[in-house]
Amino acid sequence: MRFGLTEEQRLFDDSLRAFLADRVPIETLRQQAQTGRGFDPAIWQGLCELGLPGLLVPESYGGAGLGVLDAALSAEALGHAAAPIPFAASAVMAPLAFANSASRDQQSEFLPRIAAGEMRVGMAFAGIGGQTGDATLTLQGNRLSGRVQGALDAGEATHLLVYLPDGRAALVEAGANGVSAQVRRSVDRTRPVTDLSFENAESAVLDAANDRMAAALRVVDAGRVMLAADTLGAAQYMLDQAVAWAKERVQFGRVIGSFQGVKHTLAEIVTMLEPCRAFVWHAAYAQDALPDEARLFACQVKAHVGDVGREASRMATEVHGGMGFTDLLGLHYWFKRCTFDRQMLGGPQRCREEAARLQGWKLAG
Amino acid sequence: MDLTLSGKYEALQAEVRAFIREHGHKSPKVGGPRRDPDQKTRDWQKLLVEHGYAARTVPREYGGFGAQPDVLEAAVIADAFAEANVSQGLANQGISMLVPTLLEVGTEEQRRAYVGPTIRGDMFWCQGYSEPGSGSDLASVQTRAVLDGDEFVVNGQKIWTSSAHFADMMFLLCRTEPEMPKHAGLSYILLSMKTPGIEVRPLTTMTGRAEFNEVFFTDVRVPASQIVMSRGQGWHVANVTLKYERLYLGDANKMSVRLRKLVDLLQTTEIDGEKLMALPEYRDRLLRIQGEVMAWRAHQLRLRTEQADGVDSGVKRLIVKYGGTMLLWRMSALAVDAVGAAGLPYDPSETDDATAANLDYMFDIGMIIGGGSSNIQKNVIGERGLGLPREPKTQPAAAGGRA
Known part of the structure; x- marks a missing residue:
C-alpha cells in the first residue's frame, strides 16, 4: 500500500518540467497562438527525445510500456506549461485504442510509428465520449464517409482516428483521398479543434476487441483523466x-x-485544488489497476477537476486585478486551457450523468 | 503507486473484519448522541483496547496495546470499521488529544495515573482552553493560577467546554506568570472537575442541546504537581495538544460513511411520490458531493503515505480541517434537503434520521468554527502554507485620529 510516486516517476517529471520551462516561454506561446494549430516542431522533437509519444506503447513496439498514471503526470506538466503540443489523443488515447481494439498486425504496423513520434493521431468521437456538434459517420467495409466536428490533437496530425457510435474505430491518413480536415482556431490558442469529413475514404478499421464498446469507453476514460490532469497543471x-x-x-x-480578502481567496484555491492532484493520481491508477472502479473515477475526476479548474482559474485571474484581464501577462492562456479541457470529451454535467448510470442511480436512456 | 494491501496489512485487515463480524453487534451506534457515554459504549471501548483497535500505540505499561506507530495499520483498522459502519470507539478530547500529549511531555506519574483510565473510557476529560475574550487568539487567556504553598489557586472562566457537565477531569490552560509576555506566561494544569469552587453552567447551542458549557473557577485549589511540564511552558504543551486535534478533525472516513447514508437516503426518500434519486436536482448534488469525497479520500491516502515516510506535508495538511469540515457541512445540508419538510419536527433528544440530519446540519457549523475557525484556518493556509505575509500589526488610533 503506497499512495505516491516512484523515484523514476519523479525524475521523469523533473526532466519533463525542466524541458518545458526552458522551451515553452511565453514568447513561444504567443507565436504559437498566431497559428493556433497546436504544434511546434522543435518542441515536439524534444519531447520525442524524452520519449513522450511512446509512454504507453508497449516496449515490444518501441515504447516505454508505462501506464495511465505516468501519462497523467506528463499531462499535468504539459498543462502547467500550456504546451502547444498534441498529447491526450495522440500519445495516450491512440496507443490505448490500438492496444484495446486493433489486430496484432495493426498494432505492429502503427504502434512503433507512434512511439517514434513520426505518426501523430488526431481523434474524434461520434455519439460517444461527450460528442457535441455534427457527427454522421458511416463505414461500408473499410470505406469511411460522413463528418465529425471537434477532433482533438488534429492540427498537424499525420493520421485521424474516429470512433463510430457502435465503438468501432477507423484510422485514415490525414492527406488521403476523400479525407478533409478543417483546422479551427479554438478559444485555447495552444490547441485547435478540427472538423473532419470523409468521402468513401479508405480506412483501417479497429475492431478486434471482444467488447468493442467497453474498449472504446476505456479510451474515452483515459482521455478524460488526461484532460483533468491538464486542468490541474494549468490551474496550479x-x-x-x-x-x-x-x-x-x-x-x-x-x-x-x-490583505485577508486576497489571502483567503488564495487559501480557497489551494484547498480546492490540492486534493485534485491525489484524485487525478487515483483516477489514473484506477485505469491501470482497478478495472471495476475505472469508469467511475474517470467520469468523476473529469467533472470535479473541471469544476475546480473553472473556479480556480477565475479566482486566480481576479487576484491579478486588471492585469489578469489583459493580454500583457498572458495568464489567459492557462485560463483557456481549463476552458478547453472542461468541454472536451464531455463537460461535468455529461460526466456526472454517466457516473449516475454506472451506479444505477439513473436508468439508461 | 500500489493500493493493494500486502503481507501484514492484508492479514490485519482480515483480522479486523473477522473481529467486526464476531463482535460488531455490540457496537454502539456510530455518530450517536454527544453525551455521557453509556455502559455499552464503555464496554465496547474496553473490547477495542484489548484487541488493539483503540489506543493501539499506547505503551502496554500505560494500559494500551503497545504497537509501534504505523500509519497504514491505523488506516487499515479505521477503514475496516468505517466500511462496516461500526464504532471505532471513543473519540474524545481525552483520548485524541490529552493522551498523546502526556505520552509526549507528561511525567511518569501523570502517565500512570491518567492514560489507562482515559483510554478505557473510565475517565473523561474536558478541555479548558477558550475564554469569552480568548477565542482564536488563544494565547491571550486570562484565567489566573497563583501558587500558594504547594497548590495553585485558580480563578477565572472558560467557555465552549465540551463535556464539562460529565467530565471527571480538565486540562486547563491558564496564566501563571502575568508579568511575562503573553505566550510565555501560561501553564498547563490537570485538575479534577470535583474540586470545590468549580461551577459548570450548560451552554445551549443552536442545536438545542447543551454540547458545551461555561466553567467558572472561584479559588479552586489544585496541587502544584498537577502541572504538565513547568510554569511558563503552557503554550508549548497546548500546541502539542492542538497538533493532535487537527489530525482528528476533517476525517475522510467520516465522509465515506456519510456518503453511503446519503445514497441510501436519496434512494429511499420520496417527494410527491417520486424517489429523490429519480430527480436530477437531487442526484446532481449527490454526484458533486461524491466527486468531492473521492478527491478528499485520495488526498487522505496521499497524506498517510507521506506521514509513513516521515515527510512534512505542509500545505497539504493545513487544508484538511477547513476543506473537510466545509464538505461535511454540505453533506448534512443535502441530508436536510432530502428529509425535507417531513424532517422539520425536531426534538434534539431524538436519534432518528431526520433529527440526525438537522442536528448535523447545525452541529457541523460548530465543527467549522471549533478547533481553529474557518477564517483562522484560511489565514494559516495562506501564511504558513503559501508563504503570504501576515496582516501588519494594527496601531492604536492616535488621540483625535480617525477610527
Missing part, C-alpha cells in the same frame, strides 16, 4: 502566479497578499 500554474503576484504587488502601502 495560475495559483502559483497569483501567489507570486500577491507577494509582489503593493497597494495601500502593503503587498496585497497581506
